[in-house]
Amino acid sequence: MYKKILTRSILGPFNYAKKSVREFFMYIGGLAVLLVQTIFWIFVPRMRKIQLLDQMSKVGVSSFPIVFLISIFTGIVLALQSAYQMQKVSAEMYIASLVSLSITRELGPVLTALIVAGRCGAAMTAELGTMKVTEQVEALETLSANPVQYLVVPRFIALLIMLPLLTICADFFGIVGGYIIGVSKLNIAHGMYLKMSFDPLALKDILTGIIKSISFAIIICTISCFEGLNSAGGAEGVGRATTSSVVRSFILIIIADCFFTALFYFIFAK
Numbered sequence: 001m002y003k004k005i006l007t008r009s010i011l012g013p014f015n016y017a018k019k020s021v022r023e024f025f026m027y028i029g030g031l032a033v034l035l036v037q038t039i040f041w042i043f044v045p046r047m048r049k050i051q052l053l054d055q056m057s058k059v060g061v062s063s064f065p066i067v068f069l070i071s072i073f074t075g076i077v078l079a080l081q082s083a084y085q086m087q088k089v090s091a092e093m094y095i096a097s098l099v100s101l102s103i104t105r106e107l108g109p110v111l112t113a114l115i116v117a118g119r120c121g122a123a124m125t126a127e128l129g130t131m132k133v134t135e136q137v138e139a140l141e142t143l144s145a146n147p148v149q150y151l152v153v154p155r156f157i158a159l160l161i162m163l164p165l166l167t168i169c170a171d172f173f174g175i176v177g178g179y180i181i182g183v184s185k186l187n188i189a190h191g192m193y194l195k196m197s198f199d200p201l202a203l204k205d206i207l208t209g210i211i212k213s214i215s216f217a218i219i220i221c222t223i224s225c226f227e228g229l230n231s232a233g234g235a236e237g238v239g240r241a242t243t244s245s246v247v248r249s250f251i252l253i254i255i256a257d258c259f260f261t262a263l264f265y266f267i268f269a270k
Helices: 002-042 049-061 064-089 092-133 136-142 147-184 190-198 203-229 234-267
Strands: none
Touching: 002 147, 002 203, 049 092, 049 147, 064 092, 064 147, 092 136, 092 147, 092 190, 092 203, 092 234, 136 147, 147 190, 147 203, 203 234
């Protein structure tokens, strides 16, 4: 008896680790399968335009006010924080360059993706999860409607279109926020601030942010829809799936951002 208890205590952590690794790869495989199915059904022309427009409105139009507020105040805070150090070395004019590059390369795409993941990704998971636990997804299958084509594809396309557009808006309003502080508080000339904002910017900086936003859109939609379509356990299960989708989307967004930053500015820097 004691031998069995000792064996279990020794092998317990290894069994738990093995189970966790297996579940991790099963989860990644499920995401990959859903993504492949979604891409396949995009090219089957049976999607109703009204569904796509509705999802674009939910993702883009409804998210615009909060993206506007977050981005403009991010630019303001970034300018104020950098001014605290820049004024010590009389380098206030470089605040404009710091704000514009930081917003377009990193903060604009990442903050917009986090906002959309927390707002729209959670809503997608909750909506699909409710349909799953109330057997509406199975009802679609009995009507010969593919759930991926009917439910996932419109959300996928809407995110691919609207998240880059929201990112561009966030870049613009973030620079505007820095401009407000630079001109009104730091007494930088209007022309000088604009020149120092846009001269250092390259097309690569803007495209990098857009490419990041496209990858973030794929991450948000795939995880949110996968969690929703695999919900179980009634209302409690839908709540767990919603929480899981937001947390995992946040983690993968940060990891993807780190990967693309290293790829564009260190590996392919020249």
